[in-house]
Amino acid sequence: xxxxxxxxxxxxxxxxxxxxxxxxxxxxxxxxxxxxxxxxxxxxxxxxxxxxxxxxxxxxxxxxxxxxxxxxxxxxxxxxxxxxxxxxxxxxxxxxxxxxxxxxxxxxxxxxxxxxxxxxxxxxxxxxxxxxxxxxxxxxxx
Numbered sequence: 001x002x003x004x005x006x007x008x009x010x011x012x013x014x015x016x017x018x019x020x021x022x023x024x025x026x027x028x029x030x031x032x033x034x035x036x037x038x039x040x041x042x043x044x045x046x047x048x049x050x051x052x053x054x055x056x057x058x059x060x061x062x063x064x065x066x067x068x069x070x071x072x073x074x075x076x077x078x079x080x081x082x083x084x085x086x087x088x089x090x091x092x093x094x095x096x097x098x099x100x101x102x103x104x105x106x107x108x109x110x111x112x113x114x115x116x117x118x119x120x121x122x123x124x125x126x127x128x129x130x131x132x133x134x135x136x137x138x139x140x141x142x
Contacts, residue, residue: 003065004134010067010126017070018045022111029102032090040100042076064074076101 021043031040049066078101086095 005125005128007067008128010069011121012118012125013047014047014068015114015121017073018047018114019074019111019118021045022107022114025100025102025107026104026111027037029030029100029104029107032088032097032099036077039098040078040102042078042100042102044076046071047117071111 004067007141009119028040028078033041047068049068051066080098081094081101083099085097088097089098
């Protein structure tokens with residue numbers, strides 16, 4: 001059971017990182033100037049799964065468990081969104097301002113999904129711990 005809780009805990013960590021990255025994207029959706037120069041670049045996580053062996057995975061008849069991990073936080077290399085705003089301090093000579101390539105509605109939807117994933121992992125951990133505790137109580141009675 002400890003393998004399952006370990007995998008679920010890793011899922012919590014990945015979901016938390018994803019939530020933080022998405023929140024940063026929303027907060028910077030209108031940032032036209034950064035220390036590096038140019039508009040903020042949308043970030044995303046590169047997620048991977050590492051197989052877990054033994055324990056609970058074997059009990060699942062070979063289905064196995066895979067621990068999610070954040071391999072990297074990557075920046076979007078796409079072109080910025082250009083908006084014609086001649087009076088803006090960051091406008092180029094033709095009056096175009098480069099904004100981050102962030103769709104706030106899509107990002108909010110992704111944020112809600114990541115939040116629900118986090119909540120699902122918390123519920124699954126609580127259930128696994130309760131099952132483990134109940135199993136220990138049953139074994140103590142026999």
